[in-house]
Amino acid sequence: MVVLAKPAALEQISLLRTPEPWESFAGVPAVDLSAPGAADDVVRACERFGFFSVVNHGVARGVVERLEHEAALFFSWPQADKDASASGPADPFGYGSKRIGRNGDMGWLEYLLLAIDRESLSKASPAPSSSLRDAINEYVGAMRGLARTVLEMVAEGLGVSPRGALADMVTGEASDQVFRLNHYPPCPLLQGLPPNCSVTGFGEHTDPQLVSILHSNATAGLQIALHGDGDAQKWVSVPPNRDAFFVNVGDSLQVLTNGRLKSVRHRVVAGSGRKSRVSMIYFGGPPVAQRIAPLPQLLQAEGQLPIYREFTWGEYKKAAYRSRLGDNRLAPFQMTLVELQHAHADAAGLHHRS
Ligand SMILES: C=C1C[C@]23C[C@@]1(O)CC[C@H]2[C@@]12CC[C@H](O)[C@@](C)(C(=O)O1)[C@H]2[C@@H]3C(=O)O
Numbered sequence: 001m002v003v004l005a006k007p008a009a010l011e012q013i014s015l016l017r018t019p020e021p022w023e024s025f026a027g028v029p030a031v032d033l034s035a036p037g038a039a040d041d042v043v044r045a046c047e048r049f050g051f052f053s054v055v056n057h058g059v060a061r062g063v064v065e066r067l068e069h070e071a072a073l074f075f076s077w078p079q080a081d082k083d084a085s086a087s088g089p090a091d092p093f094g095y096g097s098k099r100i101g102r103n104g105d106m107g108w109l110e111y112l113l114l115a116i117d118r119e120s121l122s123k124a125s126p127a128p129s130s131s132l133r134d135a136i137n138e139y140v141g142a143m144r145g146l147a148r149t150v151l152e153m154v155a156e157g158l159g160v161s162p163r164g165a166l167a168d169m170v171t172g173e174a175s176d177q178v179f180r181l182n183h184y185p186p187c188p189l190l191q192g193l194p195p196n197c198s199v200t201g202f203g204e205h206t207d208p209q210l211v212s213i214l215h216s217n218a219t220a221g222l223q224i225a226l227h228g229d230g231d232a233q234k235w236v237s238v239p240p241n242r243d244a245f246f247v248n249v250g251d252s253l254q255v256l257t258n259g260r261l262k263s264v265r266h267r268v269v270a271g272s273g274r275k276s277r278v279s280m281i282y283f284g285g286p287p288v289a290q291r292i293a294p295l296p297q298l299l300q301a302e303g304q305l306p307i308y309r310e311f312t313w314g315e316y317k318k319a320a321y322r323s324r325l326g327d328n329r330l331a332p333f334q335m336t337l338v339e340l341q342h343a344h345a346d347a348a349g350l351h352h353r354s
């Protein structure tokens with residue numbers, strides 16, 4: 001990590017001064033994937049928090065440990081070697097430090113962001129070493145399986161058939177999968193400041209895909225916003241659990257379920273005294289041509305009208321990459337109040353356009 005070499009850039013990473021210590025949240029649902037009724041538990045967790053952990057997931061500990069080891073090795077390379085490991089700074093794929101995306105977002109982290117073809121790392125975004133590439137490929141294979149299981153459970157719990165309708169979008173031939181390794185070192189800028197001061201590691205956002213599956217080491221830092229009434233938002237810290245994976249509902253799943261499942265706003269904060277946080281995240285996106293719109297089956301079953309306009313994943317991604325991290329990327333695709341009123345009137349056969 002380049003530390004303090006360019007103070008001007010560091011100033012752009014907003015320091016958060018927190019009046020209270022972050023509340024460690026004991027209420028994150030832990031779903032036992034091997035238990036009967038897991039599908040209902042998954043849906044409940046997605047409705048309530050858009051976020052949950054999974055245990056008894058069937059992913060071998062060795063797969064995680066191998067990648068953790070390789071990731072730690074990579075992040076310990078000299079800065080010049082990491083910078084040279086991809087041709088230029090991440091855009092969006094490759095090795096990046098402090099800059100997230102293309103539009104001025106900054107965080108106290110370094111990362112590797114990689115595109116995945118169906119089974120393995122894309123030739124377009126090679127890993128910096130063959131041992132890291134092999135560990136990522138093995139890990140991503142396990143994550144695709146886990147994403148499939150979770151999305152099959154979502155479909156089952158919602159009564160959507162076939163059971164693979166959502167899972168196929170993420171694990172099919174042309175699906176758009178992304179993998180990310182993040183490293184958040186302790187921040188020296190905070191030394192000497194009160195212990196409740198922290199720096200933005202990864203700014204608040206929702207993930208654009210259907211689901212993201214996250215694993216981290218034992219260092220805290222991830223926070224989620226609890227879905228409140230109206231605009232009220234309460235941030236809580238997620239206690240790390242090395243034996244579990246954390247599942248985030250993404251924007252696309254929110255749209256497919258007409259807002260019944262909600263994407264979770266989340267962020268990472270880094271402190272001064274902590275150990276480094278290392279996280280690995282698999283993002284399950286559909287093929288670029290996939291149409292994303294509320295599933296007709298769900299609308300019919302629940303007697304609802306769509307609250308989102310249809311778009312393709314390619315269109316959403318293009319818009320996402322033009323947005324800032326914290327933007328509400330779904331807002332432009334939401335039906336306006338007037339459109340909803342017209343749709344209701346049309347559905348009731350009452351609407352006469354002049
Ligand atoms: C600021 C940005 C980074 C991001 C692309 C974007 O323009 C807005 C969405 C961001 C995000 C958040 C979730 C994932 O980490 C990510 C890879 C993604 O798919 O959308 C990042 C993008 C990125 O880092 O390139």
Ligand SMILES: O=C(O)CCC(=O)C(=O)O
Pocket residue numbers: 180182202207214216222266267268279281
């Ligand atoms: O690193 C983490 O723990 C979360 C990062 C994240 O939300 C992301 O990369 O989209």
Ligand SMILES: [Fe+2]
Pocket residue numbers: 205206207212266
């Ligand atoms: Fe995220």
